Amino acid sequence: xxxxxxxxxxxxxxxxxxxxxxxxxxxxxxxxxxxxxxxxxxxxxxxxxxxxxxxxxxxxxxxxxxxxxxxxxxxxxxxxxxxxxxxxxxxxxxxxxxxxxxxxxxxxxxxxxxxxxxxxxxxxxxxxxxxxxxxxxxxxxxxxxxxxxxxxxxxxxxxxxxxxxxxxxxxxxxxxxxxxxxxxxxxxxxxxxxxxxxxxxxxxxxxxxxxxxxxxxxxxxxxxxxxxxxxxxxxxxxxxxxxxxxxxxxxxxxxxxxxxxxxxxxxxxxxxxxxxxxxxxxxxxxxxxxxxxxxxxxxxxxxxxxxxxxxxxxxxxxxxxxxxxxxxxxxxxxxxxxxxxxxxxxxxxxxxxxxxxxxxxxxxxxx
Amino acid sequence: xxxxxxxxxxxxxxxxxxxxxxxxxxxxxxxxxxxxxxxxxxxxxxxxxxxxxxxxxxxxxxxxxxxxxxxxxxxxxxxxxxxxxxxxxxxxxxxxxxxxxxxxxxxxxxxxxxxxxxxxxxxxxxxxxxxxxxxxxxxxxxxxxxxxxxxxxxxxxxxxxxxxxxxxxxxxxxxxxxxxxxxxxxxxxxxxxxxxxxxxxxxxxxxxxxxxxxxxxxxxxxxxxxxxxxxxxxxxxxxxxxxxxxxxxxxxxxxxxxxxxxxxxxxxxxxxxxxxxxxxxxxxxxxxxxxxxxxxxxxxxxxxxxxxxxxxxxxxxxxxxxxxxxxxxxxxxxxxxxxxxxxxxxxxxxxxxxxxxxxxxxxxxxx
Numbered sequence: 001x002x003x004x005x006x007x008x009x010x011x012x013x014x015x016x017x018x019x020x021x022x023x024x025x026x027x028x029x030x031x032x033x034x035x036x037x038x039x040x041x042x043x044x045x046x047x048x049x050x051x052x053x054x055x056x057x058x059x060x061x062x063x064x065x066x067x068x069x070x071x072x073x074x075x076x077x078x079x080x081x082x083x084x085x086x087x088x089x090x091x092x093x094x095x096x097x098x099x100x101x102x103x104x105x106x107x108x109x110x111x112x113x114x115x116x117x118x119x120x121x122x123x124x125x126x127x128x129x130x131x132x133x134x135x136x137x138x139x140x141x142x143x144x145x146x147x148x149x150x151x152x153x154x155x156x157x158x159x160x161x162x163x164x165x166x167x168x169x170x171x172x173x174x175x176x177x178x179x180x181x182x183x184x185x186x187x188x189x190x191x192x193x194x195x196x197x198x199x200x201x202x203x204x205x206x207x208x209x210x211x212x213x214x215x216x217x218x219x220x221x222x223x224x225x226x227x228x229x230x231x232x233x234x235x236x237x238x239x240x241x242x243x244x245x246x247x248x249x250x251x252x253x254x255x256x257x258x259x260x261x262x263x264x265x266x267x268x269x270x271x272x273x274x275x276x277x278x279x280x281x282x283x284x285x286x287x288x289x290x291x292x293x294x295x296x297x298x299x300x301x302x303x304x305x306x307x308x309x310x311x312x313x314x315x316x317x318x319x320x321x322x323x324x325x326x327x328x329x330x331x332x333x334x335x336x337x338x339x340x341x342x343x344x345x346x347x348x349x350x351x352x353x354x355x356x357x358x359x360x361x362x363x364x365x366x367x
Numbered sequence: 368x369x370x371x372x373x374x375x376x377x378x379x380x381x382x383x384x385x386x387x388x389x390x391x392x393x394x395x396x397x398x399x400x401x402x403x404x405x406x407x408x409x410x411x412x413x414x415x416x417x418x419x420x421x422x423x424x425x426x427x428x429x430x431x432x433x434x435x436x437x438x439x440x441x442x443x444x445x446x447x448x449x450x451x452x453x454x455x456x457x458x459x460x461x462x463x464x465x466x467x468x469x470x471x472x473x474x475x476x477x478x479x480x481x482x483x484x485x486x487x488x489x490x491x492x493x494x495x496x497x498x499x500x501x502x503x504x505x506x507x508x509x510x511x512x513x514x515x516x517x518x519x520x521x522x523x524x525x526x527x528x529x530x531x532x533x534x535x536x537x538x539x540x541x542x543x544x545x546x547x548x549x550x551x552x553x554x555x556x557x558x559x560x561x562x563x564x565x566x567x568x569x570x571x572x573x574x575x576x577x578x579x580x581x582x583x584x585x586x587x588x589x590x591x592x593x594x595x596x597x598x599x600x601x602x603x604x605x606x607x608x609x610x611x612x613x614x615x616x617x618x619x620x621x622x623x624x625x626x627x628x629x630x631x632x633x634x635x636x637x638x639x640x641x642x643x644x645x646x647x648x649x650x651x652x653x654x655x656x657x658x659x660x661x662x663x664x665x666x667x668x669x670x671x672x673x674x675x676x677x678x679x680x681x682x683x684x685x686x687x688x689x690x691x692x693x694x695x696x697x698x699x700x701x702x703x704x705x706x707x708x709x710x711x712x713x714x715x716x717x718x719x720x721x722x723x724x725x726x727x728x729x730x731x732x733x734x
Contacts, residue, residue: 043561046474046667046674066663069573083664084681107413111481112474115495128482194410206436296433297450300413307413314451 004075007039010136015057017132024100026053026132029109032304033133038074048087048113062091088113092121104129134309138301139323145347147233148303148325152345152356155228155235158184159359162224163241168367170218170243174198174211181226190228194306197225204339207296207331218244223339227306234306236327237357238343241364253290253332254363257340260284260330264298265346268353274316281330290332299327302345324348325356371442374406377503382424384499391467393420393499396476399671400500405441415454415480429458455480459488471496501676505668506690512714514600515670515692519712519723522595522602525551526726529591530608535734537585537610541565541578548593557595561673564592571706574663574698585611590706594673601673603694604724605710608731620657620699621730624707627651627697631665632713635720641683648697657699666694669712691715
């Protein structure tokens with residue numbers, strides 16, 4: 001559908017969810033949800049800016065006067081405040097004639113503004129917008145999945161270039177390899193890069209190791225996890241490379257992770273609770289004796305944000321639905337020795353799941 | 368002083384301010400203030416992480432288990448939560464035995480967590496941490512000013528390279544010039560780049576125009592504003608370039624901005640209210656008939672964040688003190704025609720102010 005209809009439709013569905021949840025107003029600061037409802041990118045700052053939608057479907061923007069030109073293509077009513085004004089009092093004043101009680105705010109909304117609004121509009125009760133925004137964003141339309149698939153293919157291409165780089169990895173530092181990945185990512189069209197984590201040997205046993213001056217030696221597995229924004233959608237991948245043969249025990253660890261990832265993938269279909277996917281992957285790793293070393297959830301949703309609902313974690317009983325897109329990334333981390341993780345983004349289909357990443361899941365053997 | 372003493376000293380001073388303000392606990396999520404108190408960089412995400420300091424000076428970190436290795440050099444007690452746990456209930460539980468009532472949170476703390484904590488710890492009242500954190504961060508120590516000065520010199524070097532680039536600007540698009548600036552910034556060691564705004568001709572009349580495919584023509588003033596993080600400190604600059612002679616009226620506009628910036632600079636000294644600096648610059652622009660076109664505050668503090676206290680704006684009566692560092696950036700924006708802004712970062716000294724940027728403030732005449 002045309003872009004303007006897309007955003008109107010999203011706002012229409014959000015207003016219905018507001019009414020269903022007994023909410024009067026949705027207040028969304030600069031964030032991926034702001035982009036979801038307006039089509040406009042916006043960066044959070046000390047200058048208060050928000051998208052507002054009430055339960056009768058009236059939508060508007062309330063932004064600093066000097067930001068107004070950035071939003072003029074949104075097709076929304078724009079109210080502005082001037083630099084010397086107190087925006088939160090202005091906002092509360094504009095809504096004082098309306099019967100506003102329960103206000104949903106996005107998770108990333110700044111607490112400083114929430115504290116200020118609590119003073120300016122003492123009758124407003126603030127709640128999470130999860131029942132509205134996360135619920136809508138969680139299920140992607142076919143066009144959105146196409147965008148995520150295209151982004152995944154580009155990050156696969158980055159990994160292919162890492163594997164093909166004639167310099168290899170032995171003798172390089174983690175940070176050099178990280179820079180190489182960043183160069184390939186920018187070259188493939190990634191505009192925001194929230195993380196590039198490179199951990200060799202024992203450093204790979206910390207799932208979020210960002211990289212160091214450690215020099216990669218032969219036989220040492222190198223965990224590479226990187227994510228980026230491509231044409232409005234996030235991609236995310238994790239693969240492991242090694243120069244020369246690794247320890248035979250590492251091969252068993254790696255194959256365990258690979259089998260867990262495959263088992264989790266096969267468990268995905270509509271109706272299954274999110275936590276069940278985590279349990280399936282974890283059960284396989286537990287069964288091979290490595291359960292204590294799988295220290296994180298198996299996955300996270302992805303879309304306009306690199307991490308979003310649904311989180312694939314014990315305790316999340318949300319039933320999977322077609323169009324949900326999330327990572328499938330079991331791992332094993334043995335302190336002092338090594339780490340292994342394999343991550344693909346997958347989309348729930350009518351009867352199972354599609355892998356959006358298609359890069360080989362083999363342990364990459366490099367120079 | 369050694370780094371560990373630096374952070375201990377900051378926490379000591381913060382605890383005293385907590386007591387003075389009748390606050391029981393400071394709760395700081397990933398943000399520049401988190402770095403200020405711990406020395407550790409941290410990125411806000413759906414996984415709750417916080418630095419905690421109580422009024423008796425007990426400091427600790429409460430972070431996801433898998434992030435713990437990122438903070439092990441902070442020299443702080445680290446408590447962790449596991450992926451399947453509810454961290455906010457855990458946090459409230461850990462503090463339930465203590466007499467906590469008033470909790471200060473950093474402005475950027477996520478509202479989703481604040482809403483969750485309000486449910487988990489209903490006796491806690493949340494307030495802004497401005498009386499503690501902003502107050503401490505606002506006045507820089509000599510070492511900190513040295514870091515800001517070094518960052519300013521590097522961004523001056525970027526502007527020098529823009530001016531020296533043999534390609535010139537006429538015939539280039541705004542986005543090409545933006546990319547050129549980005550390349551120079553990365554080359555000069557800037558690791559985070561929150562904005563690069565390039566606006567030619569009428570686009571320059573929007574103070575935050577990010578750049579477009581508009582092709583720069585001769586005689587058209589191009590407003591270039593860019594900021595970046597260099598070795599832990601932010602730099603920020605705005606200059607204007609033009610290929611060939613601009614309209615004579617533009618020269619009058621530019622000279623008005625320059626005179627306003629100079630007048631504001633000369634007004635800076637300890638004891639003067641922040642708003643007075645804005646008034647001095649604005650009075651000069653008003654006096655020459657362009658007052659309606661100066662649509663933003665004259666400046667913002669800068670340090671670990673690109674925008675921070677003190678804001679130099681009407682209504683801010685904070686008295687300037689030695690060590691405060693902020694931008695001085697008056698502008699004139701005539702819709703449909705052009706924009707002019709000149710920005711330097713300045714530090715308040717014992718008897719006046721020092722410009723940290725020293726790039727020429729002349730209108731840059733390029734090819």
